[in-house]
Amino acid sequence: MEQIKRTKIVDLLKLDPAGEIVNVKGWVRSKRGNKNVSFIALNDGSTIKNIQIVVDSASFDESVLKPITTGACISVNGALVASQGQGQTMEINASEIQLYGEADPNVYPLQKKGHSLEFLREIAHLRPRTNTFSAVLRVRHAMAYAIHKYFNDRGFFYLHTPIVTASDCEGAGEMFQVTTLDLNAIPKTTEGGVDFANDFFGKATSLTVSGQLEGELGAMALGAIYTFGPTFRAENSNTPRHLAEFWMIEPEVAFNEIVENMDLAEDFLKYLIQYALDNCQDDLAFLNEMWDKELLERLDFVVKNKFIRLPYTEGIKILEEAIAGGHKFEFPVSWGIDLQSEHERYLVEKHFKCPVILTDYPKEIKAFYMKQNDDGKTVRAMDVLFPKIGEIIGGSQREEDYDKLKTRIEEMGIPMKDMWWYLDTRRFGSAPHSGFGLGFERLLLFVTGMGNIRDVIPFPRTPNNAEY
RNA sequence: UCUUCAGUAGCUCAGUUGGUUAGAGCACCUGACUGUUAAUCAGGGGGUCCUAGGUUCAAGUCCUAGCUGAAGAGCCA
Numbered sequence: 001m002e003q004i005k006r007t008k009i010v011d012l013l014k015l016d017p018a019g020e021i022v023n024v025k026g027w028v029r030s031k032r033g034n035k036n037v038s039f040i041a042l043n044d045g046s047t048i049k050n051i052q053i054v055v056d057s058a059s060f061d062e063s064v065l066k067p068i069t070t071g072a073c074i075s076v077n078g079a080l081v082a083s084q085g086q087g088q089t090m091e092i093n094a095s096e097i098q099l100y101g102e103a104d105p106n107v108y109p110l111q112k113k114g115h116s117l118e119f120l121r122e123i124a125h126l127r128p129r130t131n132t133f134s135a136v137l138r139v140r141h142a143m144a145y146a147i148h149k150y151f152n153d154r155g156f157f158y159l160h161t162p163i164v165t166a167s168d169c170e171g172a173g174e175m176f177q178v179t180t181l182d183l184n185a186i187p188k189t190t191e192g193g194v195d196f197a198n199d200f201f202g203k204a205t206s207l208t209v210s211g212q213l214e215g216e217l218g219a220m221a222l223g224a225i226y227t228f229g230p231t232f233r234a235e236n237s238n239t240p241r242h243l244a245e246f247w248m249i250e251p252e253v254a255f256n257e258i259v260e261n262m263d264l265a266e267d268f269l270k271y272l273i274q275y276a277l278d279n280c281q282d283d284l285a286f287l288n289e290m291w292d293k294e295l296l297e298r299l300d301f302v303v304k305n306k307f308i309r310l311p312y313t314e315g316i317k318i319l320e321e322a323i324a325g326g327h328k329f330e331f332p333v334s335w336g337i338d339l340q341s342e343h344e345r346y347l348v349e350k351h352f353k354c355p356v357i358l359t360d361y362p363k364e365i366k367a368f369y370m371k372q373n374d375d376g377k378t379v380r381a382m383d384v385l386f387p388k389i390g391e392i393i394g395g396s397q398r399e400e401d402y403d404k405l406k407t408r409i410e411e412m413g414i415p416m417k418d419m420w421w422y423l424d425t426r427r428f429g430s431a432p433h434s435g436f437g438l439g440f441e442r443l444l445l446f447v448t449g450m451g452n453i454r455d456v457i458p459f460p461r462t463p464n465n466a467e468y
Numbered sequence: 469u470c471u472u473c474a475g476u477a478g479c480u481c482a483g484u485u486g487g488u489u490a491g492a493g494c495a496c497c498u499g500a501c502u503g504u505u506a507a508u509c510a511g512g513g514g515g516u517c518c519u520a521g522g523u524u525c526a527a528g529u530c531c532u533a534g535c536u537g538a539a540g541a542g543c544c545a
Contacts, residue, residue, distance in 0.1 A: 032507050039504050054503080070495090087505040106478085111495050112506050115479065118537065173544065210545090235543060236469055248545065330541090341541075394545065439545030452538090464536095 001098045004077055010046035017082045017090035024051055024092065025075045025100070027129060030112040031068055033057075038065060040094075042076070045128075048135050048282050052083065052091040064097055070112050071103030071129070117455055124459055124468050132290060135283035136448050136456055139276060143444060144228075146275040147249055150268060151226045156251060159218040159225040161211030166203055167418045174234040175206035176244075207232035212250050212435065213369075213422050216398060219252035219433050220425050226251040228440075236463050240452040241389060243441060245461035252435035258371075258380040258397040261434035262357050265384055265393050266307050268438070269355075274303050276447050284448075292449030298387065299447065307355040310347070312339075312378065315358055318351055319343055338365040341390060348385045356385045368408045370396040371432075382436070389445050395436020402426035 004023035007015075012024060026044030033039050033055075040053035053076050055065065068074060078092040085091070109123050110130065120127040127133045148158065164178050180200040181187065187195040196204045211227040218225035227250045234244065251264065276284060277299055288295040310318075319333045331340045339358070348356050360378040363370070370379035384393035399405045405426055409419055444456035454460035459468050 030506065032504055034501050034504080034507095036502050037504080039507085041505080052505080083503095085503055085505070105496060109478075111479065113479075113494050114506080119479070121537090231545085233544075237543060238469085238538095239541085239543095240539080242544070246545070391545065437545060442545055 001075070001096045002077055006075075008046040009042070009044050009049065009051045012051060012080065013047070013049060013090070015080060015090075017080050019079045019081055021077060021095070022080050022092065023075065023077050024053075026051075026073070028068055028070055028072045028074060028103075030070055040068060040074075040076075042074070043134075045134055048131055048138075048286050052085070052088050053078070053094050053097075054091050055094045055097070059095075060097065064099070067099055067102040068097070069103060069105045069108070071105075071108040071110055073100040073103075074098065075100060117452065121454055121460070128458065131286060133455070135286050136444070136450060137458065138283050139280050139287075139448050140444055140456065142276060142280050143272055143440070143447060146272050146279075147226075147228060147440075149275075150271050151224075151251065154224070156224045156226050156253075157218070157222045159211075159215060159222070159227055161208065161214040161218075161227050161229065163208050163230065164201075164205050165208045166201065166205050167213065173209055175209055176232050176234045178205045178207060209233055210248070210250070210437065212252070212437065215250050215252040215435060216369075216422070216425060216433065219254045219435065220429065220431065223255075224251070224253045238463060240454075241442065241445070243453055243457065243460055243462060246453075246457070247440035249438045249440060250435060252433065254431050254433045256397075256434040257432055258359065258382060258434060261395055261397060261436060262307075262309060262359070262382055265357070265382070265395060265436050265438075269384070269393070269443075270303050272443065273299050273447060277303070287449050291451070295449035298449075302355060302386075305354055307357050307384070308352045309357045309359065311360045312358055312362065313360065315339070315343075315347055315356075318347065322346060322351070336362050336364065344385050344390055348387050348390075353387075355387070358383050358385060366396070368412045368414060369398050369405065371399045372404060372408075380434075384436075386446055389442055392442045392446065393436050393438050395434065397432065397434040400426060400430045400432050402430065 004021060006023045006025050009024060009026065012022060024042060024044065026042040029041040029043050029050055031038055031040045036057050038055040038057065040055065041050040042053050043050045057065070075098040076092060076094050077096040078094040080090060080092055083089060083091040110126055115130070120130065120133070128137055151158070181194075181198070187198055189195045194204070196202065199205070208231055210231060211229065215225055215227050227248070229247065230245055231248045232245050235242065251268070253261070253264065256264065284296060284299070313335065316333060316335050319329070323329065323333060327346070329340075329342055329346070331337075331342065333343065348354070359380070359382045360373060361381045362377060363372060363379045366379050366381045370381050372379050380397040382395050383391050386392045399408065402423065406423060409416065441453050441456050444450070445453055448456055450456050454462065
């Protein structure tokens with residue numbers, strides 16, 4: 001086969017189809033035709049679009065064409081010409097075809113017809129070859145890039161916080177233990193507990209549930225930082241919105257107060273969504289057509305409208321008025337409750353029909369590190385609530401006062417021995433600062449319109465599932 | 469973890485108040501067709517009805533337990 005430099009399909013489609021000889025390599029999506037001519041829809045992952053390969057049967061031996069089935073990988077040399085057919089502007093008249101790898105149709109699980117997402121989850125090693133997952137994964141990449149670009153352009157520094165952590169008080173849920181101890185012969189202390197003195201780190205360690213506390217250390221030196229890495233929660237959560245391993249973005253900014261934190265969160269989300277609209281048109285158009293007919297409309301709406309900013313106390317009033325007006329909730333509403341999903345959904349989807357930033361929650365239902373308001377009852381928390389997916393961002397202004405923070409830690413029974421380094425930020429050169437956490441896969445749920453979080457990460461980790 | 473629903477061909481599903489040999493579409497194989505668009509047309513092969521018990525003359529269908537998946541809830545991002 002003649003050696004010609006390969007052109008990706010995404011680049012090919014920008015060329016003038018004037019008969020230039022090109023090479024494409026990719027995976028066969030379908031082959032159809034008659035005894036005179038065959039049409040191969042070829043995809044190489046560079047775009048959701050296929051290139052049509054036209055094969056004149058007279059020019060090729062049947063033994064060459066037969067193994068070219070759905071899923072096979074081939075390399076094609078041929079002339080890039082304007083298409084005679086209706087469905088595409090250009091196509092390649094094949095002159096040479098090389099088979100890289102066949103895909104026995106009797107056992108290859110992907111067909112040219114559609115599959116259920118549940119079935120595709122069982123073949124996570126092959127599902128990136130489908131239109132839906134390749135589109136989702138390209139959008140995922142674009143969002144990861146846009147996140148780095150957003151922060152870099154604004155002078156934030158990317159801080160790498162540890163994945164293995166010794167603090168068990170990050171306060172965000174159950175943790176996975178990390179150990180090299182022999183689980184069949186666990187050493188015990190004289191009191192009967194596990195003796196971690198001989199463990200790898202000499203103490204109990206876990207996988208991180210949040211990089212926030214370390215992020216604060218960075219912000220108090222570099223001014224503005226963000227983290228973007230994997231986090232782990234050993235919660236037995238079986239929902240379309242939870243993963244045991246997921247990626248989180250956590251910006252932290254010195255001197256920002258709660259309003260500036262809200263400004264940052266809103267601007268950041270709108271930037272990312274606009275970036276997707278500008279750079280992932282083909283993939284979003286496909287997802288809109290295939291899975292969620294209101295996707296583009298919804299993305300456009302979020303970019304164009306101001307988020308509602310609402311104190312928790314006002315939110316409770318609205319919910320109480322709704323009840324007075326005859327609306328039925330499963331859970332009761334009163335000041336001090338943690339809002340249930342149905343309450344958040346009412347505010348976002350029924351009352352405002354717009355993203356909502358809820359602020360100033362009762363301190364009892366929020367984490368120890370949030371800055372206490374002067375009313376003595378609430379803290380400067382902010383949750384960004386989105387239609388369809390609920391809480392997409394959780395954040396706050398942090399308590400910068402050493403004594404107030406220490407008191408709160410004691411009140412909540414958090415072991416002080418693990419917190420000394422965190423408290424040092426308030427002992428030495430403390431300053432107001434704020435930050436938030438954005439769940440990367442929750443963002444992707446919203447941007448792609450997919451309904452289940454297991455379908456926006458290549459290899460989902462959920463309770464009872466760590467295949468691949 | 470709780471509640472609800474589901475599990476029948478490779479995939480998506482139908483299968484009546486329990487009643488002959490369990491069906492369809494797609495996929496696959498064979499053939500037809502001079503340019504198709506998830507091509508079309510004709511024919512063919514393909515089943516541990518999730519598993520284990522139970523009720524019954526008779527179970528894909530009813531009951532019990534388990535396994536798996538999904539949706540809702542809790543927790544949260």
